[in-house]
Amino acid sequence: MYQPISIVNVYYRGFGAKRLIGKLTMDGRRPTFGYDAAWLADGLELSPIEMPLRAAPYYGTHASSHYLCGLLSDSLPDGWGMLLMDRFFRKFMDSSAQQVSVLDRLAYIGDSAMGALSFEPEHDLSDTIDTGELTLAKLAAANQSILSGQDSDILAELIVIGGSPQGARPKALVLYDKSSDFITTDLTRDYSSATPWLIKFPAQSEHKSVCLLESLYADMAKQSGLNMPAHHYFDIGEKSAAFGVERFDRIGSQRVHIHTLAGLLDIDFRIPSIDYLQYLRCVRMLTQSQVAVEAAFRHAVFNVIFNNKDDHSKNFSFMMDETGRWSLSPVYDIAYNSGMNGYHQMDVAGEARHPTLSHLLKLAKLADIKQNKAQAIIEQVTSVAKDFLTMINDHDIEKELSNRVIHDIEANINRMAS
Ligand SMILES: Nc1ncnc2c1ncn2[C@@H]1O[C@H](COP(=O)(O)OP(=O)(O)O)[C@@H](O)[C@H]1O
Ligand SMILES: [Mg+2]
Secondary structure (H helix, E strand, O other), X not given: OOOOOOEEEEEEOEOOOOEEEEEEEEEOOEEEEEEOHHHHHHOOOOOOOOOOOOOOOEEOOOHHHOOOOHHHHOOOOOHHHHHHHHHHHHHHOOHHHOOOOHHHHHHHHOXXXXXXXXXXXXXXXHHOOXXXXXXXXXXXXXXXXXXXXXXXXXXXXXHHHHOOOOOOOOEEEEEEEOOOOEEEOOOOOOOOOOEEEEEEOOOOOOOOHHHHHHHHHHHHHHHOOOOOOOEEEEEOOOOOEEXXXXXXXXXXXXXXXXXXXXXXHOOOOOOOOOOHHHHHHHHHHHHOOHHHHHHHHHHHHHHHHOOEOOOOOOOOEEEEOOOOOEEEOOOOOOOOEOOEOOEOOOOEOOEOOOOOHHHHHHHHHHOOOOXXXXXXXXXXXXXXXXXXXXXXXXXXXXXXXXXXHHHHHHHHHHOOOO
């Protein structure tokens, strides 16, 4: 019989460590997190802006992260993963337990969160063979069938298993070896040259060429000087495709702590609430690095010129090394996106719809980037975009989509002329 979980221990698992960070409990209907005394004494500052080390407990601020504080809300999956989890809870929990708490969700996620945190319900498992928590863990394990083999077969099978509900981009976490095309969903074993990858499939309503386009955008990001991990376009058949990217929150089997901008500031990523200047200031504050601020500015320029208007606060992240030093994560979710009503989620010096050269230069100025440096970055990205327009029609992108991409990028390039 399923029992709601009342305490979840939160561990730091970065770079092979396993150390208790603190405990998550419920205070009435609100989850609350407190750092452990030993972690307070000499632990890393995992979330320095909104959750600095202190004895008093923390509460989250908004419903879309289930009122979980920012450090922990980054471990919850968004759309697709949440949907799978809900499906799991509906299938295996009796109807009286429909109201699963966020503690149940984290216990379900266990060791498999992105980043470096892991979650364990607090009790001695050997004494509680029949408790809901153990059932939950067992069921979760049983729910994950393992697939291994050549990429085209396995990815086709993953699509069938996952289904493709409207609106959400299905994803899979795999180990992948590009040189041999070997792929497996078994993340627990060491497959020599295979490394951890994230695979994104199109949503049911989308044409397969969105994956090819995301892959071309990844190429363009790299050519524009952004830090883009290894990536690959998988052509699975007449109607199916996927985009794969190597994970930066794993180094082999080691885990790396990642914080999204949304988690770091504990803000709701669905509501536009910060702008690029605030983002660049966070980059400076965390990394103390002019090079990182300029790299983040380059990312902003890319998003403007290549029309990536899905630039919300969960699409930017920071990562922490073994010693507690922060850097920018590589870029991700670099895709054509026409935005909500044509607006960027983060505005550029006050302009969210049609940022121009002068908006970008003003942003650079406010963020303490030299104007000639900013000019050079804008020119480089513009030149990559011009080359892209000459070759996009060589690729098999759905015509209606490629026409929109060309139209929008041309207009953005024109706005870069002074
Ligand atoms: N290369 C990567 N390594 C590690 N985590 C990643 C990587 N790419 C994306 N992510 C994480 O996975 C989440 C979903 O990926 P994203 O490309 O943003 O998909 P979607 O298009 O569904 O938003 C991101 O918010 C980020 O936290
Ligand atoms: Mg995203």
